[in-house]
Amino acid sequence: MSTSSLDPWSDAVTISNILFKTTSKLMVVIGAEAWCEKCQLLKPAFDELAYQAPPHVVMLWLDLEEHVEFLGDYIPETLPELCIYQRGVLVRKVTLNDTEQSLHEALTGAHDAKSPVGEDPGIFARLVRQDWAQSSAR
Numbered sequence: 001m002s003t004s005s006l007d008p009w010s011d012a013v014t015i016s017n018i019l020f021k022t023t024s025k026l027m028v029v030i031g032a033e034a035w036c037e038k039c040q041l042l043k044p045a046f047d048e049l050a051y052q053a054p055p056h057v058v059m060l061w062l063d064l065e066e067h068v069e070f071l072g073d074y075i076p077e078t079l080p081e082l083c084i085y086q087r088g089v090l091v092r093k094v095t096l097n098d099t100e101q102s103l104h105e106a107l108t109g110a111h112d113a114k115s116p117v118g119e120d121p122g123i124f125a126r127l128v129r130q131d132w133a134q135s136s137a138r
Contacts, residue, residue, distance in 0.1 A: 090117050
């Protein structure tokens with residue numbers, strides 16, 4: 001299954017079902033395509049990687065403006081920000097620069113336990129909440 005077209009608003013049940021599996025991995029980029037130049041440059045590369053992702057990996061691009069209700073009060077200090085979750089735990093959170101190579105390196109460095117993780121924005125927890133998936137089902 002390609003996850004490039006998944007969106008937390010319209011695909012809540014599908015996302016939740018994938019993330020409930022113990023082998024799941026969630027990779028989320030928080031950006032703002034309308035005004036963030038780095039985000040505009042990285043979005044096509046992210047979409048291509050999401051298209052190639054295995055079925056147990058959910059890759060989401062959350063736009064600060066389109067997903068403001070979903071993100072709640074969380075606003076990254078610098079954009080774009082990548083958050084990687086494994087088995088429901090935030091294992092990596094980094095600010096990306098504007099190159100495809102930086103995106104690829106950040107995505108593949110998910111097991112680097114020596115990096116400080118920082119504050120968990122709670123994205124995984126919101127995506128697996130049953131009431132979120134049920135109320136978002138169309």
